[in-house]
Amino acid sequence: MNPLPVLLGKIVRIASRLRGGGSALPGLVVERLDPGFMGRALSALPHGVVVVSGTNGKTTTTKMVVELLEGQGLSVFTNRTGSNFTRGVAAALLGEVDWRGRLVADVAVLELDEAHAVHFVKLVPPKYSLLLNVLRDQLDRFGEIDATTRLLERIATATTGTVVLNREDPRVAGIASSLTQARAVYFGLDESLRSTFPNDDELRGAEGTAPAAALPADVVLSAVEGDSAEFDIDGLRVSTGLRLRGVYNIFNAAAALAAARAVLGGAADIDRLLRSLAAVEPAFGRGESILVDGRPLELVLVKNPSGFRLGLKSFDPAGHATMIAINDNYADGRDMSWLWDVDFDSLGAAGVDMVSGARAYDMALRLKYDAVRIGGVEPDITAALKAFITGSAGQPRRIFCTYTAMLAVRRELSKIAKVEVVS
Amino acid sequence: MSDALSAGALSEPAADPSKGSLRILQLYPRDMNIYGDYGNVLVLKQRLAWRGYGAEILEHNVGDSFPSDVDLVVGGGGQDSGQVVIQDDLQSVAPTLRGLAEDGTPMLVICGMYQLFGTVFRTYDGIDIPGINVLDLETRGGSERLIGNVVATSTEFGEVHGYENHSGQTFLGDGVSPLGTVLKGAGNNTEDQYEGARYRNVVASYLHGSLLPKNPAVADFLLRTAAKRKFGSFDDDGLDDSLAELARKHAAERPR
Numbered sequence: 319m320n321p322l323p324v325l326l327g328k329i330v331r332i333a334s335r336l337r338g339g340g341s342a343l344p345g346l347v348v349e350r351l352d353p354g355f356m357g358r359a360l361s362a363l364p365h366g367v368v369v370v371s372g373t374n375g376k377t378t379t380t381k382m383v384v385e386l387l388e389g390q391g392l393s394v395f396t397n398r399t400g401s402n403f404t405r406g407v408a409a410a411l412l413g414e415v416d417w418r419g420r421l422v423a424d425v426a427v428l429e430l431d432e433a434h435a436v437h438f439v440k441l442v443p444p445k446y447s448l449l450l451n452v453l454r455d456q457l458d459r460f461g462e463i464d465a466t467t468r469l470l471e472r473i474a475t476a477t478t479g480t481v482v483l484n485r486e487d488p489r490v491a492g493i494a495s496s497l498t499q500a501r502a503v504y505f506g507l508d509e510s511l512r513s514t515f516p517n518d519d520e521l522r523g524a525e526g527t528a529p530a531a532a533l534p535a536d537v538v539l540s541a542v543e544g545d546s547a548e549f550d551i552d553g554l555r556v557s558t559g560l561r562l563r564g565v566y567n568i569f570n571a572a573a574a575l576a577a578a579r580a581v582l583g584g585a586a587d588i589d590r591l592l593r594s595l596a597a598v599e600p601a602f603g604r605g606e607s608i609l610v611d612g613r614p615l616e617l618v619l620v621k622n623p624s625g626f627r628l629g630l631k632s633f634d635p636a637g638h639a640t641m642i643a644i645n646d647n648y649a650d651g652r653d654m655s656w657l658w659d660v661d662f663d664s665l666g667a668a669g670v671d672m673v674s675g676a677r678a679y680d681m682a683l684r685l686k687y688d689a690v691r692i693g694g695v696e697p698d699i700t701a702a703l704k705a706f707i708t709g710s711a712g713q714p715r716r717i718f719c720t721y722t723a724m725l726a727v728r729r730e731l732s733k734i735a736k737v738e739v740v741s
Numbered sequence: 742m743s744d745a746l747s748a749g750a751l752s753e754p755a756a757d758p759s760k761g762s763l764r765i766l767q768l769y770p771r772d773m774n775i776y777g778d779y780g781n782v783l784v785l786k787q788r789l790a791w792r793g794y795g796a797e798i799l800e801h802n803v804g805d806s807f808p809s810d811v812d813l814v815v816g817g818g819g820q821d822s823g824q825v826v827i828q829d830d831l832q833s834v835a836p837t838l839r840g841l842a843e844d845g846t847p848m849l850v851i852c853g854m855y856q857l858f859g860t861v862f863r864t865y866d867g868i869d870i871p872g873i874n875v876l877d878l879e880t881r882g883g884s885e886r887l888i889g890n891v892v893a894t895s896t897e898f899g900e901v902h903g904y905e906n907h908s909g910q911t912f913l914g915d916g917v918s919p920l921g922t923v924l925k926g927a928g929n930n931t932e933d934q935y936e937g938a939r940y941r942n943v944v945a946s947y948l949h950g951s952l953l954p955k956n957p958a959v960a961d962f963l964l965r966t967a968a969k970r971k972f973g974s975f976d977d978d979g980l981d982d983s984l985a986e987l988a989r990k991h992a993a994e995r996p997r
């Protein structure tokens with residue numbers, strides 16, 4: 319094997335880091351010079367590759383699976399930077415492989431965007447896949463929810479070992495019937511929690527289409543109480559405290575537990591899994607908290623109706639100053655119709671102090687029709703953030719934002735407060 | 742701050758249905774509601790409330806009996822699979838819908854329901870799915886998906902703003918007129934410049950966004966027509982649509 323492409327890729331990677339550039343270029347270089355690089359590096363791993371995909375919760379769930387496996391003593395390769403594309407994986411690999419292109423790890427856990435995962439699994443068939451949900455998101459990219467389902471189905475059929483499926487999402491659960499080589503394992507919700515997680519079909523009070531507990535699940539989220547949760551694992555009731563916030567993160571903890579158990583098989587130590595889970599911190603922008611002039615400011619990423627609904631449900635507006643920033647760049651999705659599938663009544667009492675982003679007026683119009691008080695509208699995020707921070711002195715703050723709006727908010731916040739740096 | 746708004750400017754009088762109520766029927770919200778179609782119903786309901794009218798929101802889903810005394814009909818977009826699910830039921834209520842449309846009932850049909858209101862949908866594979874013949878138009882499945890922001894201009898409503906996402910291409914017959922002419926985006930198809938269709942008091946369009954929030958002129962046309970038919974008059978108090986104006990202005994500046 320010729321080590322030159324790997325070396326060149328590593329050099330480009332270092333150079334582009336020094337320039338402060340993106341993470342994809344070095345991946346492109348090695349991909350062009352040595353197309354087999356990624357497949358070779360990943361297929362040699364003793365526990366193989368785990369792919370995490372679905373509409374919502376990929377980043378946090380990937381982080382959980384990684385920490386659960388690390389807690390059991392495995393060395394894990396992951397694409398931590400959130401560049402969830404094949405090229406981003408190749409770039410991340412360059413940072414980890416030795417000069418001969420060998421990756422020293424037991425297992426790889428990769429967050430992959432639905433469309434790119436399909437491309438990826440052709441190059442590297444995963445041993446495990448964890449499919450979280452199919453929700454309405456970025457239909458401007460995928461066309462239809464059913465088309466997104468078919469993308470996940472292709473990940474599942476390429477998987478060689480175990481496919482972990484969300485029992486409560488009818489589109490995801492249905493994928494089991496198309497499996498030919500892998501076995502299906504489920505994670506799920508107790509009956510009593512099901513109404514907390516409406517899927518898109520149940521958006522407007524329609525009858526639930528979720529298959530009831532008919533399918534046996536390996537891990538079931540059975541109760542959520544404040545910041546602790548109970549799970550039924552393989553029939554055993556266990557409970558643990560959590561640092562993660564938001565009901566959707568806690569449901570994804572059930573997903574991560576099921577995936578970790580699939581990888582570890584009989585070797586999984588449940589007590590230790592729970593200890594690892596309890597220590598997981600929220601990922602970038604998923605309910606993380608930053609201190610701004612001594613007061614917490616929470617960033618909540620919202621990118622589709624179900625995510626926004628769960629975000630509103632998970633974070634009580636009382637006592638908080640609230641800002642919403644909605645952009646419509648490619649990464650956010652250009653179509654604003656999703657804002658009309660979220661109920662904002664819960665913000666009615668406290669109101670929204672500032673509305674910002676390229677589509678600030680679409681958002682403000684949405685709030686107007688739910689009779690939510692608006693403090694101000696300012697499309698420019700820098701100006702809006704300044705006015706919001708000044709106007710809410712002494713209060714805890716919360717900002718709901720789309721992906722690129724969150725990047726802009728963090729860029730501005732880093733000028734006035736300490737913010738975690740993500741490459 | 743350039744566009745600061747006082748709290749008072751946004752909170753308008755609460756609902757007082759003293760002037761009477763309109764019965765608004767949502768067609769198949771369970772299976773055809775994926776692009777914020779509820780937003781259209783919410784806008785109708787709130788604009789009535791702000792003017793002192795009430796709104797009774799009715800639903801017709803597969804298997805329901807069709808409600809009586811409907812004043813206004815709203816139908817939304819669905820996935821291809823949703824259109825298949827409602828197909829038989831829709832055919833069974835087709836004569837009723839045709840009767841209502843001929844009689845002058847105002848209707849708003851978007852995307853998938855717009856297609857089904859025509860004569861036929863010819864799929865990309867050459868299969869003919871019959872429509873319900875309310876509108877003289879036909880749709881052909883295309884290989885290309887038309888997605889993005891749209892601005893159209895209409896003699897009746899001025900500029901119409903919205904977002905399209907469809908692969909079916911619709912061609913108008915002589916019995917209908919276009920809703921507007923496209924300034925930005927594709928609209929009905931990639932061949933002519935038309936967007937949507939108009940027939941009696943039916944407004945059909947590919948645009949979601951939702952359509953009505955940013956196009957209050959269309960919302961008020963539907964409401965005025967329904968109220969005049971039912972009460973003989975419509976108390977057409979001008980509402981403060983400055984936020985909608987700003988949302989239109991900013992939307993028009995965004996990329997396709």
Ligand SMILES: [Zn+2]
Nearest residue numbers: 818852906907
């Ligand atoms: Zn549509």
